[in-house]
Amino acid sequence: MLYTLAVLALEPKRWIEQSCEWWLMMLFGLIVGTFWKSAGxxxxxxxxxxxxxxxxxxxxxxxxxxLTVWVEAYESQYMLPDTNCNLVANHTTDLLNxxxxxxxxxxxxxxxxxxxxxxxxxxxxxPRAPASYYKTISSIYTIRKxxxxxxxxxxxxxxxxxxxxxxxxxxxxxxxxxxxxxWYVEPTFLxxxxxxxxxxxLQGLPLPGEGFQPEGYVTRDVGPERWVxxxxxxxxxxxxxxxxxxxxxxxxxxx
Numbered sequence: 001m002l003y004t005l006a007v008l009a010l011e012p013k014r015w016i017e018q019s020c021e022w023w024l025m026m027l028f029g030l031i032v033g034t035f036w037k038s039a040g041x042x043x044x045x046x047x048x049x050x051x052x053x054x055x056x057x058x059x060x061x062x063x064x065x066x067l068t069v070w071v072e073a074y075e076s077q078y079m080l081p082d083t084n085c086n087l088v089a090n091h092t093t094d095l096l097n098x099x100x101x102x103x104x105x106x107x108x109x110x111x112x113x114x115x116x117x118x119x120x121x122x123x124x125x126x127p128r129a130p131a132s133y134y135k136t137i138s139s140i141y142t143i144r145k146x147x148x149x150x151x152x153x154x155x156x157x158x159x160x161x162x163x164x165x166x167x168x169x170x171x172x173x174x175x176x177x178x179x180x181x182x183w184y185v186e187p188t189f190l191x192x193x194x195x196x197x198x199x200x201x202l203q204g205l206p207l208p209g210e211g212f213q214p215e216g217y218v219t220r221d222v223g224p225e226r227w228v229x230x231x232x233x234x235x236x237x238x239x240x241x242x243x244x245x246x247x248x249x250x251x252x253x254x255x
Contacts, residue, residue, distance in 0.1 A: 001045045006071045009036035009064060014117070018141070033060020038251040042242055057252050079123045089124035098180040099205060111137060172216030182208040184216050 009032055016028065037060060040047070047053045050066045057063045097108040110129040113121060114137045121128065155161075163177045164184075175184045185191060185208035192207050200207060208214055220235040221228045 001043065002040070002047070002049070003071065003074055005036060005040045005043075005045055006067050009033065010068060010071060013064070029064050030060045033062075033064040034251065035060075037063050041251050042245075059252055063252075075119055079119050081123055081125050083125070085123050086125040089126065095180055099200075099203065101203070167216060170215070172218055174214075174216040178208075181206060181212060183212045185212065185214060186216075187214050 012032060013029065037057065049070055050057075050063075052058075052062065052066060057066070093109050093112055096112055097105045100108050109126075110133050113126050113129040114133050116124070116126070164173055164175050166173050173184065174186050175182075178185050182191070187208040191197060192209070197207055206212065220232060
Protein backbone atom coordinates (compact mmCIF):
# COMPACT_ATOMS: atom_id res chain seq x y z
CA MET A 1 0.00 0.00 0.00
CA LEU A 2 2.81 2.41 0.83
CA TYR A 3 4.57 1.79 -2.48
CA THR A 4 1.37 2.40 -4.46
CA LEU A 5 0.85 5.62 -2.52
CA ALA A 6 4.47 6.59 -3.14
CA VAL A 7 4.15 6.12 -6.89
CA LEU A 8 1.12 8.43 -7.00
CA ALA A 9 2.99 11.04 -4.96
CA LEU A 10 6.41 10.86 -6.61
CA GLU A 11 5.77 10.23 -10.31
CA PRO A 12 4.38 13.74 -11.04
CA LYS A 13 7.51 15.17 -9.38
CA ARG A 14 9.74 13.00 -11.59
CA TRP A 15 7.94 14.12 -14.76
CA ILE A 16 8.20 17.77 -13.81
CA GLU A 17 11.91 17.43 -13.08
CA GLN A 18 12.37 15.90 -16.54
CA SER A 19 11.23 19.19 -18.07
CA CYS A 20 7.68 18.12 -18.76
CA GLU A 21 6.41 21.13 -16.81
CA TRP A 22 7.72 24.20 -15.01
CA TRP A 23 6.09 24.24 -11.58
CA LEU A 24 7.93 25.69 -8.58
CA MET A 25 9.08 22.40 -7.11
CA MET A 26 9.06 23.41 -3.44
CA LEU A 27 5.45 24.62 -3.61
CA PHE A 28 4.46 21.58 -5.67
CA GLY A 29 6.16 19.24 -3.20
CA LEU A 30 4.33 20.79 -0.26
CA ILE A 31 0.97 20.45 -2.01
CA VAL A 32 1.53 16.88 -3.21
CA GLY A 33 3.06 15.70 0.06
CA THR A 34 0.21 17.15 2.11
CA PHE A 35 -2.49 15.69 -0.14
CA TRP A 36 -1.10 12.15 -0.41
CA LYS A 37 -0.07 11.95 3.26
CA SER A 38 -3.69 12.79 4.10
CA ALA A 39 -4.95 10.17 1.63
CA GLY A 40 -2.63 7.57 3.16
CA UNK A 41 -3.91 8.42 6.64
CA UNK A 42 -7.50 7.90 5.45
CA UNK A 43 -6.56 4.43 4.13
CA UNK A 44 -4.71 3.52 7.35
CA UNK A 45 -1.45 3.16 5.43
CA UNK A 46 1.47 2.42 7.75
CA UNK A 47 4.58 4.64 7.66
CA UNK A 48 6.55 2.50 10.11
CA UNK A 49 9.40 2.06 7.62
CA UNK A 50 10.03 5.83 7.42
CA UNK A 51 12.51 7.43 9.87
CA UNK A 52 10.12 10.07 11.23
CA UNK A 53 7.23 7.66 11.79
CA UNK A 54 7.41 7.92 15.60
CA UNK A 55 8.49 11.55 15.99
CA UNK A 56 6.11 12.85 13.32
CA UNK A 57 6.62 14.54 9.95
CA UNK A 58 6.99 18.32 9.89
CA UNK A 59 5.58 18.94 6.40
CA UNK A 60 4.91 17.50 2.95
CA UNK A 61 8.48 18.02 1.75
CA UNK A 62 9.98 15.98 4.59
CA UNK A 63 7.43 13.21 4.04
CA UNK A 64 8.22 13.13 0.30
CA UNK A 65 11.98 13.14 0.91
CA UNK A 66 11.79 10.17 3.28
CA LEU A 67 9.40 8.41 0.93
CA THR A 68 11.84 8.93 -1.96
CA VAL A 69 14.70 7.27 -0.05
CA TRP A 70 12.48 4.35 0.97
CA VAL A 71 11.16 3.85 -2.60
CA GLU A 72 14.71 3.72 -3.99
CA ALA A 73 15.62 0.92 -1.56
CA TYR A 74 12.32 -0.91 -2.13
CA GLU A 75 12.60 -0.81 -5.93
CA SER A 76 16.21 -1.94 -5.93
CA GLN A 77 15.10 -5.07 -4.08
CA TYR A 78 11.78 -5.84 -5.79
CA MET A 79 11.63 -4.12 -9.19
CA LEU A 80 13.41 -6.82 -11.19
CA PRO A 81 13.01 -8.25 -14.72
CA ASP A 82 10.13 -10.72 -14.78
CA THR A 83 7.94 -12.28 -17.46
CA ASN A 84 4.81 -11.23 -15.55
CA CYS A 85 6.02 -7.61 -15.58
CA ASN A 86 6.55 -7.94 -19.32
CA LEU A 87 3.04 -9.34 -19.81
CA VAL A 88 1.42 -6.46 -17.89
CA ALA A 89 3.65 -3.97 -19.73
CA ASN A 90 2.59 -5.34 -23.12
CA HIS A 91 -1.10 -5.03 -22.29
CA THR A 92 -0.58 -1.50 -21.00
CA THR A 93 1.38 -0.56 -24.11
CA ASP A 94 -1.40 -1.98 -26.30
CA LEU A 95 -3.86 0.26 -24.46
CA LEU A 96 -1.68 3.34 -24.97
CA ASN A 97 -1.31 2.46 -28.67
CA UNK A 98 -5.04 1.80 -29.01
CA UNK A 99 -5.89 4.77 -31.23
CA UNK A 100 -2.78 4.47 -33.42
CA UNK A 101 -2.78 2.56 -36.73
CA UNK A 102 -1.03 -0.80 -36.31
CA UNK A 103 1.81 0.33 -38.55
CA UNK A 104 2.72 2.89 -35.85
CA UNK A 105 2.56 0.51 -32.87
CA UNK A 106 6.28 -0.29 -32.88
CA UNK A 107 7.18 3.42 -32.93
CA UNK A 108 4.62 4.05 -30.19
CA UNK A 109 6.18 1.34 -28.03
CA UNK A 110 9.61 2.91 -28.46
CA UNK A 111 8.22 6.32 -27.49
CA UNK A 112 6.70 4.79 -24.36
CA UNK A 113 10.05 3.17 -23.56
CA UNK A 114 11.74 6.58 -23.64
CA UNK A 115 9.41 7.82 -20.87
CA UNK A 116 10.38 5.00 -18.49
CA UNK A 117 13.22 5.22 -16.01
CA UNK A 118 15.92 2.61 -16.58
CA UNK A 119 15.01 0.35 -13.67
CA UNK A 120 11.37 0.14 -14.76
CA UNK A 121 12.35 -0.41 -18.40
CA UNK A 122 14.57 -3.35 -17.43
CA UNK A 123 11.91 -4.81 -15.11
CA UNK A 124 9.43 -4.67 -18.01
CA UNK A 125 12.05 -6.41 -20.19
CA UNK A 126 11.85 -3.72 -22.87
CA PRO A 127 14.96 -2.99 -24.96
CA ARG A 128 16.31 0.53 -24.92
CA ALA A 129 14.91 2.68 -27.73
CA PRO A 130 17.26 4.19 -30.35
CA ALA A 131 19.02 7.42 -29.33
CA SER A 132 17.04 9.40 -31.92
CA TYR A 133 13.82 8.73 -29.98
CA TYR A 134 15.31 10.09 -26.75
CA LYS A 135 16.56 13.24 -28.47
CA THR A 136 13.29 13.87 -30.31
CA ILE A 137 11.00 13.38 -27.31
CA SER A 138 13.26 15.43 -25.05
CA SER A 139 13.17 18.29 -27.57
CA ILE A 140 9.38 18.10 -27.87
CA TYR A 141 8.89 18.28 -24.09
CA THR A 142 11.37 21.14 -23.75
CA ILE A 143 9.53 23.14 -26.44
CA ARG A 144 6.19 22.38 -24.80
CA LYS A 145 7.47 23.45 -21.38
CA UNK A 146 8.58 26.83 -22.67
CA UNK A 147 5.36 27.40 -24.63
CA UNK A 148 3.29 26.68 -21.52
CA UNK A 149 5.52 28.84 -19.32
CA UNK A 150 5.85 31.90 -21.54
CA UNK A 151 2.92 31.85 -23.95
CA UNK A 152 -0.08 30.57 -21.99
CA UNK A 153 -1.85 32.79 -19.43
CA UNK A 154 -3.92 31.20 -16.63
CA UNK A 155 -6.82 29.19 -18.05
CA UNK A 156 -10.24 30.95 -17.62
CA UNK A 157 -12.93 29.04 -15.79
CA UNK A 158 -14.97 28.24 -18.92
CA UNK A 159 -11.94 26.50 -20.49
CA UNK A 160 -11.01 24.39 -17.49
CA UNK A 161 -10.48 20.72 -18.24
CA UNK A 162 -13.09 18.36 -16.84
CA UNK A 163 -13.27 14.63 -17.41
CA UNK A 164 -16.35 13.49 -15.49
CA UNK A 165 -19.70 14.67 -14.23
CA UNK A 166 -22.42 13.28 -11.96
CA UNK A 167 -25.95 12.81 -13.27
CA UNK A 168 -28.06 14.44 -10.55
CA UNK A 169 -31.15 12.41 -11.47
CA UNK A 170 -29.72 8.91 -11.14
CA UNK A 171 -26.55 9.62 -9.15
CA UNK A 172 -24.22 7.90 -11.61
CA UNK A 173 -20.94 9.28 -12.93
CA UNK A 174 -20.14 9.74 -16.63
CA UNK A 175 -16.79 10.49 -18.24
CA UNK A 176 -16.88 13.52 -20.51
CA UNK A 177 -13.62 12.68 -22.31
CA UNK A 178 -11.92 9.47 -23.33
CA UNK A 179 -8.89 8.29 -25.31
CA UNK A 180 -9.26 4.55 -25.88
CA UNK A 181 -12.53 2.70 -25.29
CA UNK A 182 -15.51 4.97 -24.43
CA TRP A 183 -16.43 3.47 -21.06
CA TYR A 184 -19.11 5.35 -19.06
CA VAL A 185 -19.46 8.04 -21.76
CA GLU A 186 -22.93 9.29 -22.72
CA PRO A 187 -23.73 8.77 -26.45
CA THR A 188 -24.53 12.45 -27.07
CA PHE A 189 -24.76 13.87 -30.58
CA LEU A 190 -21.30 15.45 -30.25
CA UNK A 191 -19.74 12.25 -28.88
CA UNK A 192 -21.18 10.16 -31.72
CA UNK A 193 -21.18 12.57 -34.66
CA UNK A 194 -18.73 15.36 -33.81
CA UNK A 195 -15.33 15.86 -35.51
CA UNK A 196 -13.51 13.53 -33.09
CA UNK A 197 -16.21 10.89 -33.57
CA UNK A 198 -15.73 10.95 -37.36
CA UNK A 199 -12.00 10.37 -36.92
CA UNK A 200 -12.78 7.35 -34.72
CA UNK A 201 -15.26 6.09 -37.31
CA LEU A 202 -12.60 6.27 -40.01
CA GLN A 203 -10.21 4.38 -37.74
CA GLY A 204 -12.81 1.72 -36.99
CA LEU A 205 -12.73 2.53 -33.26
CA PRO A 206 -15.78 2.11 -31.00
CA LEU A 207 -18.05 5.00 -30.08
CA PRO A 208 -20.01 5.60 -26.86
CA GLY A 209 -23.07 3.45 -26.45
CA GLU A 210 -24.16 -0.10 -25.77
CA GLY A 211 -21.48 -2.36 -24.36
CA PHE A 212 -19.60 0.47 -22.64
CA GLN A 213 -22.08 1.25 -19.85
CA PRO A 214 -23.15 4.69 -21.13
CA GLU A 215 -25.45 5.04 -18.10
CA GLY A 216 -22.33 5.68 -16.00
CA TYR A 217 -21.04 4.11 -12.81
CA VAL A 218 -21.19 4.40 -9.04
CA THR A 219 -17.91 4.26 -7.14
CA ARG A 220 -18.77 1.24 -5.02
CA ASP A 221 -19.32 -0.91 -8.13
CA VAL A 222 -16.06 -0.10 -9.96
CA GLY A 223 -14.11 -3.27 -10.67
CA PRO A 224 -14.76 -6.80 -11.96
CA GLU A 225 -18.40 -7.53 -12.83
CA ARG A 226 -18.59 -10.42 -10.37
CA TRP A 227 -18.23 -7.95 -7.50
CA VAL A 228 -20.89 -5.47 -8.65
CA UNK A 229 -23.48 -4.96 -5.91
CA UNK A 230 -21.26 -6.51 -3.26
CA UNK A 231 -19.33 -4.85 -0.46
CA UNK A 232 -21.96 -2.17 0.05
CA UNK A 233 -22.00 -2.55 3.84
CA UNK A 234 -18.23 -2.24 4.07
CA UNK A 235 -18.29 0.74 1.70
CA UNK A 236 -20.85 2.61 3.78
CA UNK A 237 -18.94 1.82 7.00
CA UNK A 238 -15.72 3.21 5.53
CA UNK A 239 -17.51 6.32 4.28
CA UNK A 240 -19.12 6.91 7.69
CA UNK A 241 -15.74 6.55 9.40
CA UNK A 242 -14.05 9.04 7.05
CA UNK A 243 -16.88 11.57 7.23
CA UNK A 244 -16.76 11.49 11.03
CA UNK A 245 -13.08 12.38 11.11
CA UNK A 246 -11.66 15.89 11.07
CA UNK A 247 -11.24 16.99 7.47
CA UNK A 248 -9.58 19.96 5.83
CA UNK A 249 -6.76 20.27 8.36
CA UNK A 250 -3.04 19.70 7.90
CA UNK A 251 -2.07 16.01 8.36
CA UNK A 252 1.27 16.95 9.95
CA UNK A 253 2.35 17.63 13.52
CA UNK A 254 1.78 21.22 14.71
CA UNK A 255 5.00 22.59 16.12
